[in-house]
Amino acid sequence: MTTPRHRARRDPRAHWFLLLLGLALLLATLTVHGLVTGLGGGSGPVAGAGDGSTPGTVAGTPGSVVAGGPVIRLDRPEPVTRAMPDRTIALTFDDGPDPRWTPRVLDVLRRHHAHATFFVVGARVNEHPDLVRRILAEGHEIGSHTFTHADLASVPGWRRDLELSLTRKAVAGATGREPTLLRPPFSSLPSALDGPEYDVLRAAAGSGHVAVLADRDTRDWQRPGVARIVRAATPAGGRGAVVLMHDGGGNRDQTVAALERLLPELTRQGYRFTTVSAGIGAPESTVPAGTGTRLSGLALRGTQLGAGWVAAGMNLLLGIALVLGVARLAIQVVCAQRHVRRVRRRTGHQPEVRAPVSVIVPAYNEAANIAATVRSLVASAYPALEVIVVDDGSSDGTADIVERMRLRGVRVIRQANAGKPAALNTGIRAARADLLVLVDGDTVFQPDTVYRLVQGFADPTVGAISGNTKVANRRRLLGRWQHLEYVIGFNLDRRMYDVLECMPTIPGAIGAFRREVLRAVSGVPGDTLAEDTDLTMAVLRAGWRVVYEEAAIAWTEAPSTLRQLWRQRYRWCYGTMQAMWKHRHALREPGAGGRLGRRGLPYLTVFQILLPLAAPAVDVFALYGLLFLPWSSLVLAWVGLLLLQAVTAGYALRLDRERLGPLWALPLQQVVYRQVMYLVVVQSVVTAVIGNRLRWHRMVRTGEAAALVAAGRSG
Structure with missing residues (x-):
């Protein structure tokens, strides 16, 4: 039985709005965490098939790009491609930085006095900024591999632009510099570049990015064995090459072991190992970041770390x-x-109550x-x-x-x-x-x-x-x-x-x-x-x-x-x-x-x-x-x-x-x-x-x- 005895002085309503707002913020925070964790790895096909009309071309991609070098500039009226000189190898590593494998790769490179280019994932840069700083401090080069390892050819334009912008801010927050080199995730050789992927590179060129693909794709992410990785990374006939490898995204023990064999073997054959920019005689690829970009990068890292703490708290x-x-x-x-x-x-066993x-x-x-x-x-x-x-x-x-x-x-x-x-x-x-x-x-x-x-x-x-x-x-x-x-x-x-x-x-x-x-x-x-x-x-x-x-x-x-x-x-x-x-x-x-x-x-x-x-x-x-x-x-x-x-x-x-x-x-x-x-x-x-x-x-x-x-x- 209830009676209308008490009357409310005021009826709370704002708390429902605050609850919904809080839950929306929680979902947004968890979404940030979900996007930056569990990132994939790997590269695209070694070679693409054309449309059958012209041998050696891919539909939607100019023949000069398909048959050209792996460094591609698309900010001019006509595409410009560059390749490594003979006996010059630009080792490139995708999907890092990784707290376990990137330091081991860097240690091998340092022992053999070699330099390389690291295409980093922005979300992982925020997790391990010290590794990015070490990469630059040891004379290596940094490029963008998007913020969440997204397939840029399959996402909307706004997402593509956001991926590139956030990566530049993440690197700026960690190092004070912005990368201009770009390697899209799941890309490989120029001969595999199809129309949508080419359109992505053209759009990225509008924001100052230079595309870097590869001459040799080791497909080390598949863990095919050390010998096969070394064989895939070795150019034929003394030619130069941009070699695609990985320092993150999975177990990279075969990659590290292959480096230990590859570097001394090719050095004895007269090869030099350098960065992409140095290999083609281009200026340093990273540029100083403005104060606003650096602050945005620091805020981005704080947001990502905070999202990780929230997700960990929710798991607990x-x-x-x-x-x-x-x-x-x-x-x-x-x-x-x-x-x-x-x-x-x-x-x-107890007396009756009556x-x-x-x-x-x-x-x-x-x-x-x-x-x-x-x-x-x-x-x-x-x-x-x-x-x-x-x-x-x-x-x-x-x-x-x-x-x-x-x-x-x-x-x-x-x-x-x-x-x-x-x-x-x-x-x-x-x-x-x-x-x-x-x-x-x-x-x-x-x-x-x-x-x-x-x-x-x-x-x-x-x-x-x-x-x-x-x-x-x-x-x-x-x-x-x-x-x-x-x-x-x-x-x-x-x-x-x-x-x-x-x-x-x-x-x-x-x-x-x-x-x-x-x-x-x-x-x-x-x-x-x-x-x-x-x-x-x-x-x-x-x-x-x-x-x-x-x-x-x-x-x-x-x-x-x-x-x-x-x-x-x-x-x-x-x-x-x-x-x-x-x-x-x-x-x-x-x-x-x-x-x-x-x-x-x-x-x-x-x-x-x-x-x-x-x-x-x-x-x-x-x-x-x-x-x-x-x-x-x-x-x-x-x-x-x-x-x-x-x-x-x-x-x-x-x-x-x-x-x-x-x-x-x-x-x-x-x-x-x-x-x-x-x-x-x-x-x-x-x-x-x-x-x-x-x-x-x-x-x-x-x-x-x-x-x-x-x-x-x-x-």
Whole structure:
């Protein structure tokens, strides 16, 4: 029962915009990381096939380029190509810098007094700027190999320009200089240059780039063997050559070994090893970078490194969430098994409780369900039972309905609207019995519910008992989702809480209390929106045990629309946080209060607040995974977790003696229902942080649950 008691001072809206903005920024950051990691390598075909019209040409590429040298200038009216002089070799290395292989390549070159040209990937420059500085410091040359090793012939023009611009900025940020040489990824010899690739080189020439292809492609990225690499790198007849090799993008141990053989062998044959620019007698290819370009490069590197840290943090968060989730399921199952064994040992070995019981039903506008609720209570198979209905200022004739029923043992108390806690306390004061059962006005009991619920009071240390709440209106999808949540989440949790002796909540739908316990804690508190949680925590802190009786079943009407569900869970979540804060001092207390503080409160904090708050980021990370990670791994992980949840759900349904049929709705629950639940937590936390006072939300009752239970079709 809820009443319109509190009104919000202001309604927070900006946080949704900030949440969406934050998630968009997170996705953008992860996208940056995805683009700059997992970069490929390798070169293109050794030779291209022409269109068949003219031997030795490729469609769309001038014959002078196809048959010309590997250094190509296209910033003039006619293409100009240059080749290495005889017995001059320009070793070129693509796909670096690599922290493992680039230093080894540089060490070999230094031992043999050789120089080379390194075509670097901009993203890897940002990761290892010290290696780029070492390359220049040791007399080598640097060229661009794009920022993300993209195939420039297959990307839009804006992406091509961005790839080249970012690479120049990355090198400028690391060295203070900009490269002008360009080797497109997946390129090889001029004879393999097709029309789209030629168009790329012409466009790049407009931004000051000189293309460098190769005369000899060793295809060392395929790891064909050291001997084949050496043979592929050796020019015939003493001619000069630009030799294509790789210092990054994979295992390059064969490349390093081939260099150890190639350099001394060709040196003995009179070859010299130099950079591309020096080989053709051109000026130094790198130019000083402007201040703006250098600063942009430093900012780019900071962005990339920051994206890497965010991705690493998300990986850690996801790992923690998975471990905690699996650990939670395992603990729930283990505790449920212990709870079952405990119930079996207790059955038949404790005295029967038949003391008088007063059932208190607070009601505010419960006309749809109140008759079914009261009839189910009167029909209870319990010898000494009184029912007190406290009408809390209803405007729909709730009290009149009960009075017209003229049922024996049923009393109606009318009061001005003061809220559910006040109505409960009115009923407690009016009750004659020392054992009190508190019931919501939309709840229907089975005939044995009251009897089973109070049997736990045979143990004098037990101060309160939680019953088993079940969703009656579960025929629609939303009802099935809530049914699964009640059985898997709430009831498995209650078994665990019972075993760990830290039950934080007795649901308002069904709970039993000793009068002396309620007197000791000053009745039902009214300063939080989750009075049931607040009251239960107070009982534990007073030194009493709170247990769970799974056989005491109460049928309740769950929200039938997402809007109603949102309002209910928003109040629950916000009220639970209020109660947790109110009882935070239980962390330092001994006994039952300490068990609540050191077991129950941390559990609630992690699984009902922190993990749901992290869930939107986890979903964004999942979207990032769909874009950049292997789908097979993602699908396998998702299916594995879903199967684990399904097995646990099946076990929970079996414990509750429920059919397994609703399990088909579990995958959809993870896709839709879960998002609603974590957004509720986000809203509740924001409300608490900004200091809003959440108003009471009343759920519209349809009477469907009562009708289903009465007809015996709730299962």
